[in-house]
Amino acid sequence: MPETNARLSFTQLLICGATIVTLSMGIRHGFGLWLQPLTQAHGWTRQSFGLAIAIQNLSWGVSGIFAGMLADRFGAFRVILMGTLAYCLGLMGMAYADTPLVFFITTGVLIGVAQAGTTYAVVYGVIGRNVPADKRSWAMGITAAAGSFGQFLMVPTEGFLISHFGWQQALVLLGFAALLIAPLAWGLREPGFAGKAVLPRQQSIVQAMREALRYRSFQWLTAGYFVCGFQVVFIxxxxxxxxxxxxxxxxxxxxALALIGLFNVFGTYAAGVLGQNIAKRKLLAFIYLARAAAISLFLLAPLSPVSVYVFASVMGLLWLSTVPVTNSMVAQIFGVAHLSMLSGMVFFSHQIGSFLGAWLGGYLYDKTGSYDMVWYIAIALGVAAALINLPIKEAAIARTAQPQPA
Structure with a gap:
């Protein structure tokens, strides 16, 4: 927790945090637009592109835990600055990579690290420490909605850049755009993190990790988030x-991708509001089950632009609506002292699912010439996630007194 009782301005926190997520998430949501022009230019397979995005999501998940630790200890400002620089360099590397290995390192590892430092876990840690519990889910919903607006805004912009400047120059321009995150990070400087000192916590990092990993409800929540990652990244x-x-x-x-972003603005905001008033586990179960139903109907209906737009709109309402609900549940159960780190741990599971969604889509397509099998897997996983979220206990965890860490 910050060293003083001072809190960031609520308006400043939401504007800066939401805009950072808008840029960071908006850029990455359009990566699918580069699949065909980039692979055709280099003569690579779709599996190679899918593997790079899969590595990116896994890198994001692994580094997100450590980014959360650093943000909890030293504040989000420094972490976001490092993530911004990595984002710019990663996009430049994606543009000029001439071998699959270099492509995997830049597009996969480097951009994954960048996303860990500039998206939800770090920003939500600031929100958790500075927003009262009765408004926390709502505030997280607004921030997630901003990420969705970023998709609505940036995906058509990226399509425009590709068509007018070429896929390579479009990535260079996005690299410079990512640098706009840096000045916004200044608005998330918390008073208590001006130096390295923070208030003593009830738990050390190791104690907090051990407690969470042994808690059955945390395990269920983490398993459900795996499915979220698989579905959204595959699509x-x-x-x-x-x-x-x-x-x-x-x-x-x-x-279609723009519509997903537009409707997700409403979906994530609604999820944040509903998370304040109804059981979050039931809300998550509904979201996962509704996704499975939407995908099933999309595959059954005759394919046309209209059916695609209807599917995109429905999926948009469900797209990132799990994010504010999941993260506010982590804060509700474990408190906010280690919120960024614990959110990063849950998100790691999400990114393992993202890895499989990106890679398996390309792999099975190359093997079978069709995406049908992956669509069926996404449906089955949605039903499974709905079921495993129902037994979660949302109440704050009961702790015995522990020695305070040095």
């Missing part, structure tokens, strides 16, 4: 190519 990365394979124009995919 974001592979749906543009899936639609093109079916004979639809690239503009349909761009508009």
């Amino acid at each position: 974001a990365v592979h749906m543009p190519s899936y639609l093109k394979d079916k004979g639809l124009s690239p503009e349909v995919a761009s508009y």
Whole structure:
């Protein structure tokens, strides 16, 4: 917790935090638009591109835990600055990588590290420490909605940049755009993190990790988040190519991804509000089950631009609505002292799912010439996630007194 009782201005916190997430998430949501132009230019397979995005998501998940530790200890400001620099360098590297290995390092590892330092876990840690518990889920919903607006804003912008400047120059321009995150990070400087000292905590990092990993409800929550990652990354990365394979124009995919972002603005905000008033475990179960139903109906209906736009709108309402609910539940159960780190741990599971969604989509397509099998897996996982969220206990965990860490 910050050393003083001073808190960031509520308006400043939401504006800066939401805008940072808008830029960071908005850029990464459009990566699927580069799958075909980039692989065709280099003569690479879709599996190679999918593997790079899979590595990116795994890198994001692993480094997110450590980014959360640093943000909890030294404040979000420094972590976001490092993430901003990594984002710029990663996008430049993605543009000029000439071998799969370099592509995996820049697009995969470096951008993954960048996203860990500039997205939800770090920003939500600041929100958790500075927003009262009765408004926390709502505030996280606003921030997640901003990330969705970033998708609505940035995906068509990225499509425009590719069509007018070429895929390579478009990535260079995005690299410079990522640097805009740096001045916004100044607005998240917390008074208690001006130096290295913080108030003593009830638990050390190791104690907090051990407690969470042994807690059954944390395990269920983490398993459910795996499914979220699998579904959204598979759709974001592979749906543009899936639609093109079916004979639809690239503009349909761009508009569909934009619609997902637009409707997710409403979906994530609604989830944040509902999370304040109803059981979060039931809300999560509904979201996962509704995703499975939406995908099933999409596959059963005749494919057309209209059916794609309806599917994108429905999925948009459900897209990142799990994010504020999941993170506010972590704060509700374990408190906010180690919130960024614990959110990073849950998110690591999400990113393992993202890894599989990105890579498996490309792998099974290359093996079978179709994405059908991956769609069916996404449906089954949605049903499973709905069931495993129901037994979660949301009440604050009861702790025995522990020696305070040095």
